[in-house]
Amino acid sequence: MSRSTQPKILSKKPRQVRDAEATKQQILDAAEAEFSRHGLNGARTEAIARGAGVTTAMIYYYYQSKEGLYQAVLQRPVVEMYEGFKQLNLDDLPPQAALEVVVRGAIAYEAAHPQRGMLWFQEANQNQGKYFKQGNWQENFSYIIKVLERGMTEGCFRQLDPFFVTLQIVGVCTLYFNAHENLKHIRPDLQLLSPELIEQYTQEAIKLILAGVRSDKG
Amino acid sequence: MSRSTQPKILSKKPRQVRDAEATKQQILDAAEAEFSRHGLNGARTEAIARGAGVTTAMIYYYYQSKEGLYQAVLQRPVVEMYEGFKQLNLDDLPPQAALEVVVRGAIAYEAAHPQRGMLWFQEANQNQGKYFKQGNWQENFSYIIKVLERGMTEGCFRQLDPFFVTLQIVGVCTLYFNAHENLKHIRPDLQLLSPELIEQYTQEAIKLILAGVRSDKG
DNA sequence: GTCTATAATACGATAGAC
DNA sequence: GTCTATCGTATTATAGAC
Numbered sequence: 371m372s373r374s375t376q377p378k379i380l381s382k383k384p385r386q387v388r389d390a391e392a393t394k395q396q397i398l399d400a401a402e403a404e405f406s407r408h409g410l411n412g413a414r415t416e417a418i419a420r421g422a423g424v425t426t427a428m429i430y431y432y433y434q435s436k437e438g439l440y441q442a443v444l445q446r447p448v449v450e451m452y453e454g455f456k457q458l459n460l461d462d463l464p465p466q467a468a469l470e471v472v473v474r475g476a477i478a479y480e481a482a483h484p485q486r487g488m489l490w491f492q493e494a495n496q497n498q499g500k501y502f503k504q505g506n507w508q509e510n511f512s513y514i515i516k517v518l519e520r521g522m523t524e525g526c527f528r529q530l531d532p533f534f535v536t537l538q539i540v541g542v543c544t545l546y547f548n549a550h551e552n553l554k555h556i557r558p559d560l561q562l563l564s565p566e567l568i569e570q571y572t573q574e575a576i577k578l579i580l581a582g583v584r585s586d587k588g
Numbered sequence: 589m590s591r592s593t594q595p596k597i598l599s600k601k602p603r604q605v606r607d608a609e610a611t612k613q614q615i616l617d618a619a620e621a622e623f624s625r626h627g628l629n630g631a632r633t634e635a636i637a638r639g640a641g642v643t644t645a646m647i648y649y650y651y652q653s654k655e656g657l658y659q660a661v662l663q664r665p666v667v668e669m670y671e672g673f674k675q676l677n678l679d680d681l682p683p684q685a686a687l688e689v690v691v692r693g694a695i696a697y698e699a700a701h702p703q704r705g706m707l708w709f710q711e712a713n714q715n716q717g718k719y720f721k722q723g724n725w726q727e728n729f730s731y732i733i734k735v736l737e738r739g740m741t742e743g744c745f746r747q748l749d750p751f752f753v754t755l756q757i758v759g760v761c762t763l764y765f766n767a768h769e770n771l772k773h774i775r776p777d778l779q780l781l782s783p784e785l786i787e788q789y790t791q792e793a794i795k796l797i798l799a800g801v802r803s804d805k806g
Numbered sequence: 807g808t809c810t811a812t813a814a815t816a817c818g819a820t821a822g823a824c
Numbered sequence: 825g826t827c828t829a830t831c832g833t834a835t836t837a838t839a840g841a842c
Contacts (some may be wrong), residue, residue, distance in 0.1 A: 388807050399615065402780050407713050412630025415836065425809060430837065486789030488713050494769035495625050503773040511774060528799075533775065534792040537767075538760045551712035555721040556729060574752040581746075582800035606825050633818065643827060648819065 396422040401429075402443045406485040409492035410440045410501075443491065447486055448505035454479065455513040460490050465521030469583070470576050472514055473494055476543040477572045484563070487548045511536055521583065527583040535583060542575050612650050619647075620661045624703040627710035628658045628719075659719055662711065665704055666723035672697065673731040683739030687801070688794050690732055694761040695790045702781070706765045729754055739801065746803040753801060760793050786794040 400421030404413045415436055419426040433439035458475060460468040480487060493502045514536045521527030546553070550562055561567055602785045618639030633654055637644040651657035676693060678686040683720055698705060711720045732754045739745030766769070779785055 383590050390807070393807080408630055409626065412626055412714075414834090416834090426836080427810085428808070431807075436836075485713060488709060490770055491709050491766055492708060494767050495703060496630075499770040502654075505648045507770075507774055512769035528795075530795070531788070533793050534764075534789050535796065536790075537764055537771070538793060538796055541759035541761075541763030542668075542756045543759075545762065546755055548709055549712050552708055552717040552720045552725075553755070555717050556725055563838080566751075570749070571752050571755075574749050575756060577746075577748070578753065578756055578797075582796035607827070611825080632816090634816090645820080645827065648827080649825075654818070782813080 371509060388481040390432075393422070393424060393428060395423065397429060397432060397439070398442060398446070401439050402446075402486065402489070404515050405440055405443050405492065406488040409438065411496055413440075434553060441504070444489065444501050444505060446509060447483070447489070448510070451479070451510050452506070455510060458513075460517055463524050465517055465524060466580060466584070468517045468523070472517060473539065473543060473579055474541070474572060477546075477568065477575065480544055480547040481563070481568050484547055484550070487544050491548070514539060518583070525584045525587060526585060530583060538582075539579055542579060546571055608650075611640070611642060611646060614659070615642065615647060616660060616664070619657050620664075620704065620707070623658055623707040623710065627714040628655065629714055631658075656760070659714060659722070662707065662719050662723060665701070666725060666728070666776060669697070669728050670724070671748050676731075678731060679736055683735055683742060683744050684798060684802070686735045686755060687739070690735060691757065691761060691794050691797055694758070695764075695786065695793065698762055698765040699781070702717050702765055702768070705762050706739060709766070732757060736801070743805055744803060745801045748801060756800075757797055760797060764789055 397418065401413070401418045403421060404418045408414070413436070415426045415429055418439070419429060422428070429436070429439055433442060454475065458468075458471055460471065463471060476524075490502065493499060515532040518527060518530065518535055519533040521531075522529060546562070554560075554562055615636065619631070620634045621639060622636045626632070631654070633644045633647055637658070640646070647657060649655070651660060656720065672693065676686075676689055678689065681689060713719060718761060729751075733750040734744060736748065736750040736753055738752075740747060764780070772778075772780055
């Protein structure tokens with residue numbers, strides 16, 4: 371059944387298998403990387419296409435415009451994080467344990483998606499959060515806020531501003547990864563993204579945050 | 589001595605006063621804003637020129653190339669921060685007080701230069717810290733690291749990793765400002781950049797960090 | 807569903823007048 | 825020291841073949 375030889379010896383591009391869903395996904399992944407690095411304006415459609423192993427025409431075929439693709443990219447993590455929080459069942463844990471799980475989860479998420487965090491900074495600074503606004507972020511923030519509020523009610527956390535402390539926790543969990551490419555030059559002796567160092571950083575973060583919020587009584 | 593009328597009634601652009609230093613400075617300021625938003629690649633020379641009130645030709649006259657201008661922009665804050673740390677005289681204060689001063693100073697600096705922090709993220713993610721590497725950042729980090737080490741030696745801080753905790757402190761002090769344009773959509777009821785809220789955030793940050801590093805004995 | 811070719815525009819950089 | 829005009833290239837987006 372197999373053809374004895376290739377039809378064209380010099381055929382450079384083995385025409386890609388036709389698989390709409392796979393192609394769409396590859397474009398989305400490549401776009402996430404490119405938009406994270408350069409933001410909506412700075413991203414190059416050609417770079418996205420190359421990263422996805424297709425031509426730029428495919429981007430427009432599936433996502434209509436660069437902006438449409440950008441919105442699709444921003445959408446994905448919001449839903450993913452929401453599902454992640456839900457699976458943690460934070461309500462079933464005492465506040466300290468819940469907070470530890472949050473920190474571990476947040477850092478693990480950042481480690482798994484090294485440059486995804488930059489998406490939000492790009493979005494904030496290039497588009498004033500115009501597209502960010504569309505995602506349902508309140509929900510994700512409220513998971514952490516609720517843990518802090520419960521800790522205060524139960525008396526194991528000190529009086530604190532839940533929103534501000536949530537921001538501080540996010541800052542602790544993300545800077546390490548967002549700034550990694552700079553930090554590696556400050557500490558060239560360390561493998562900052564190795565599992566060992568990430569675990570070490572995680573433990574330091576848990577210590578700082580748990581000690582930082584606990585009440586004197588608790 | 590003065591000419592009785594303008595030579596050309598319709599002359600749209602009142603030719604700018606010739607002041608090399610002023611022009612150079614205006615370009616640098618406009619460039620900082622543009623590079624912070626878009627990074628080296630994404631920044632538009634035309635936008636920088638417009639922001640500085642000059643033509644793009646001036647950029648090349650004073651800084652040779654877009655890249656030359658970018659390097660000049662990155663250089664300025666490194667020196668500024670170094671001078672700022674020096675003036676704090678951290679060695680003269682007990683560790684807790686020194687750390688509080690660091691946090692206050694860091695947040696005040698961010699508040700005074702709202703989007704400057706994005707420069708480093710852009711640099712990290714677009715250029716892998718290639719130009720960041722050239723600034724002398726170790727010096728700035730070591731100011732905080734020394735405070736933490738002294739606190740451990742004197743017994744008022746717990747055993748901690750000074751580099752990691754420094755990163756955590758930086759994360760706490762910067763996320764609020766770097767992500768502000770997104771955060772304002774999460775909490776449209778708050779004026780996050782008002783002096784009052786910044787002061788409130790500062791106090792929360794100090795509480796979290798001081799409690800987070802202090803030893804049980806101290 | 808995927809590609810090639812191309813139209814239309816935007817951008818970095820320079821030359822030369824003033 | 826500053827501007828106008830422009831060259832060459834890179835980029836987004838589309839039309840049409842396969």
